Every structure is written in C-alpha cells, then in structure tokens.
Ligand code: HEC
Ligand code: HEC
Ligand code: HEC
Ligand code: HEC
C-alpha cells in the first residue's frame with residue numbers, strides 16, 4: 001500500500017544494499033544512490049522508518065522469510081482446498097457404522113428365520129420316517145406356523161421390540177432441543193482453518209467479549225476490514241467471498257451470521273467466568289476432543305458438544321479449581337486452605353472441584 005512489494009527483492013538488490021537501506025534508507029538516498037532516489041520519488045517521497053536496532057543477521061532472516069513465504073504459499077494452497085469435509089467425514093463414518101450394524105441385525109434375523117425353517121423341515125422328516133412315510137410340504141408349513149405361534153418365541157420377540165423401542169424413545173426424548181453437529185451455511189464462507197489455524201490469529205482478536213463478559217460476541221465488519229481493506233485477492237471463490245465483506249462495509253449493512261451455539265433462555269452461561277476465571281481453553285467446549293478436531297481445524301464451525309445439562313454438570317464434577325490463582329476467591333481461598341491443611345494432616349485426598357464451590361446449585365445456571 002505504501003511501499004513496493006518485497007517479492008523478489010533479493011534478485012533486484014544485493015544483500016549488502018538491502019541491509020544498508022533497512023538500517024537507514026534516508027542515508028542511502030542522500031548518498032545519491034540512483035536506485036534509492038528513483039524509488040523514493042516513485043512512492044511520493046514517503047519516508048521509510050529507519051531500523052538501526054536490527055542486526056545484519058535479523059535482516060538476513062527477513063529476506064530468507066520472504067523467499068520462503070513464496071514457496072510456502074504455493075504449498076499451502078493445496079491442503080487448504082481439501083479440508084472442508086473434515087467435520088463431515090467423521091459424521092459419515094458414524095453413519096456408515098450405523099448402517100453396517102443395521103445390516104448385521106437384518107442378516108441375523110434372516111439367519112434365525114432360516115434356522116426355524118430348517119428345524120421345522122428336520123422335525124417333519126424325522127416324524128415321517130418314524131411312521132415310514134415321506135414328509136409332505138403342507139405338514140412342514142403347519143410346523144413352521146406352529147413355531148411362529150409358540151408362546152416362548154412370541155414372548156422373546158415382543159420383549160426384544162420393547163427393549164429396542166424404549167431405548168430409542170429415551171434417547172430421542174433426552175435429545176429434544178439439543179443440536180450437536182449443527183453447522184449452518186453462513187452468508188460468507190468464513191474459514192477458522194485459514195484465520196485461526198493457518199494464520200494463527202488469536203480468538204480474542206475477533207471474539208472480543210470472551211474474557212470480559214457473558215458473550216464471546218461475533219466480530220463486526222470493521223474487524224474484518226482491518227485486514228481485508230488490504231487483502232482482497234485470493235482463490236476465485238475466496239475473492240467473491242471477500243467482496244461481500246467490502247459490500248457490507250460500503251453499504252453499512254451488517255453481515256447476518258447464523259448463530260450456532262444457542263442455549264435455551266432458561267440457562268445462564270458466562271464466558272468470562274469460564275475462560276478468564278476458570279482458565280478453560282476454547283477447544284475444551286468448542287472442539288471435538290474425541291475426534292481430535294480443534295476450532296483451528298474447522299473450515300466450517302459446528303457445534304461439537306451437545307450442550308446438555310449433563311455436559312455442564314459432569315465437567316463441574318470433574319474440573320479442579322486452583323483457588324490460589326484468582327482474586328475472585330480471596331475469602332473462599334482461606335477457608336478451603338484450612339480444609340486442605342486438615343485433610344493433608346489426616347492423610348486424605350481432597351480435591352476442590354467446581355461442584356464443591358457450588359457449581360451444581362440449580363440457581364447458578366437457572367434464574
Ligand atoms: C478473523 C476473525 C475470527 C477469529 C480469529 C476467530 N473467529 Fe470464531 N468466528 C468468527 C466469525 C466471523 C464467526 C461467525 C461465522 C462462523 O460461524 O463461521 C465465528 C464463529 C465462531 C463460533 C461459533 C459461534 C456461534 O454462532 O455459536 C465459535 C465457537 C468460534 N467462532 C470460536 C473461535 C475460536 C475458538 C477461535 C480461536 C481458535 C476463533 N473463533 C477465532 C471470527 C473469528
Ligand atoms: C488479522 C487479519 C484478518 C482479519 C481480521 C480477517 N481476515 Fe480474512 N483473511 C486474512 C488472510 C491473511 C487471508 C488469506 C488470504 C490469502 O490466502 O491470500 C484471509 C482470507 C479470507 C477469505 C478468503 C478465503 C479463501 O478461501 O481464499 C475470506 C472469505 C475471509 N478472509 C473472510 C473474513 C471475514 C468475514 C473476516 C471478519 C470476520 C475476516 N476475514 C477477518 C486475514 C484476516
Ligand atoms: C465452558 C465451556 C466454554 C468455553 C471454555 C468457551 N465457550 Fe464459547 N460457548 C459456550 C456455550 C455453552 C455457548 C452458548 C452460549 C449461549 O447460548 O448462551 C458458547 C457460545 C460461543 C459463541 C457464540 C455466542 C456468543 O457467546 O457470542 C462464540 C463466538 C464462542 N462461544 C467463542 C468462544 C471462544 C473464542 C472461546 C475461548 C476464548 C470460548 N468460546 C470458550 C461454551 C464455552
Ligand atoms: C469444561 C468444563 C466446563 C463445562 C463444560 C462447563 N463449565 Fe461451568 N464452570 C467450569 C469451571 C472450571 C468453573 C469455575 C470457574 C471459577 O473458578 O469460578 C465453572 C463455573 C460455572 C458457574 C459459576 C459457578 C459459581 O460457583 O459461581 C456457572 C453458573 C457455570 N459454570 C455454568 C455452566 C453452564 C450453564 C454450562 C453448560 C452450558 C457449563 N458451566 C459448562 C467448567 C465448566
């Protein structure tokens with residue numbers, strides 16, 4: 001925006017020249033260096049800050065970085081393109097497993113039916129032998145129907161149906177209102193994998209509320225424009241998506257992101273309490289630990305956890321709190337210290353969990 005692009009600078013100028021120029025560009029210009037004077041005039045005589053504090057080796061590192069960034073950019077484009085389905089692949093695997101299990105059950109039932117028929121045939125053949133006759137198909141059918149009407153067989157089948165049905169009903173009922181794996185289509189194809197993963201932008205840079213209050217907050221267009229004022233090129237699709245940010249900025253209309261995580265109104269959840277006071281990492285709640293997926297890996301963010309009450313409560317039961325680390329616990333701290341001291345004397349193990357601090361009281365989450 002202000003000076004020339006540094007791509008290929010190591011081919012245009014000697015290392016010695018670059019080091020001198022970075023240390024003090026004005027001195028090089030004043031010495032009458034033809035290239036430097038031309039550059040200075042070309043860029044409206046904007047003065048480049050002098051960096052006398054940089055050591056020669058540090059400047060060599062920057063040049064090496066520029067060289068490497070070009071090769072890295074070509075290499076990075078390839079994996080970024082394929083990552084989109086990451087959340088979906090595991091879901092597909094689960095789906096495939098369910099189908100495989102279902103198929104297995106169907107096969108087993110079929111085997112049972114065939115066995116029943118075989119038993120019926122053998123029984124008829126034996127009976128017929130005893131009477132010195134050959135078995136008739138009609139008799140075999142009658143035996144099969146008899147087995148099917150057998151009280152024991154009927155009871156087993158009904159019991160199995162009741163067990164499967166109850167299990168299904170309970171599972172469905174407890175999942176009402178939960179939306180695990182929800183991943184709506186967003187108005188702009190924003191990628192956490194590129195921003196938080198590849199470029200390592202801190203979560204707090206965009207979710208500015210996360211250490212200060214209840215809500216993490218979603219960044220406004222202005223935050224995107226801090227960078228996208230300058231970064232407007234990308235892959236074909238990327239460029240179209242970035243154009244939507246610029247349109248939002250020019251027309252002063254907010255981007256309408258679709259909310260993903262959404263607890264019912266009857267629950268109170270506070271980010272600062274967990275992130276700042278509790279010191280819990282975002283990925284503990286927004287990542288998918290079982291599959292080893294972090295938000296930094298997600299091309300499309302999805303709700304990795306089920307956000308059920310059991311999920312909150314289980315973590316409160318298990319998570320130990322270091323009361324010495326937080327001002328929040330000044331008084332609680334002294335009392336617990338006494339209890340810890342006593343337990344230590346008696347040789348007992350005592351862990352201070354969220355539960356022990358009142359984290360399971362109904363009114364802490366419902367009021
Ligand atoms: C460059 C800005 C930016 C950075 C950096 C960023 N996010 Fe986001 N985040 C967004 C935007 C925009 C959305 C809404 C669109 C979407 O869901 O992808 C969002 C959505 C989310 C959501 C879902 C919100 C909902 O609606 O429930 C979570 C969770 C989240 N981010 C976590 C993180 C974590 C964790 C990090 C750090 C590893 C992070 N974000 C880094 C911009 C950012
Ligand atoms: C701190 C800088 C920074 C911020 C803030 C930022 N981005 Fe980006 N964004 C980048 C970089 C770097 C790239 C990658 C450009 C490239 O690959 O050439 C990028 C790429 C993109 C792309 C294109 C991806 C592709 O496939 O090519 C989109 C879309 C995008 N950003 C949307 C957003 C949105 C929406 C916001 C605001 C919520 C935002 N960005 C905030 C730095 C940023
Ligand atoms: C203890 C679990 C937990 C931790 C840790 C956590 N979150 Fe959340 N997050 C939630 C829950 C639960 C919601 C839904 C809140 C609601 O609906 O009221 C949520 C919602 C969000 C949202 C969307 C709605 C909002 O609050 O603005 C974003 C964005 C988000 N989290 C980002 C982050 C980031 C970034 C971090 C880490 C700095 C983080 N979260 C840490 C549990 C957590
Ligand atoms: C990953 C673990 C974890 C999960 C999941 C979690 N919490 Fe917590 N929660 C904590 C920790 C740790 C603290 C204690 C922070 C502190 O030191 O005050 C805490 C504290 C709280 C407090 C304050 C308790 C008090 O004593 O003042 C409330 C309220 C709360 N959580 C609500 C929720 C709700 C609602 C959910 C589910 C949507 C949830 N939490 C999920 C770890 C978790």
Ligand code: HEC
Nearest residue numbers: 177264267307308309312313316359360361362364365366
């Ligand atoms: C750590 C936080 C937390 C604590 C403590 C907690 N709950 Fe919940 N509760 C939740 C969350 C989150 C939900 C919503 C999840 C869902 O929809 O399944 C919920 C949902 C409920 C519901 C269902 C409401 C509805 O209309 O669907 C009832 C009833 C309930 N809680 C009662 C209680 C009672 C009684 C206690 C105390 C013994 C309690 N809760 C303690 C977090 C908590």
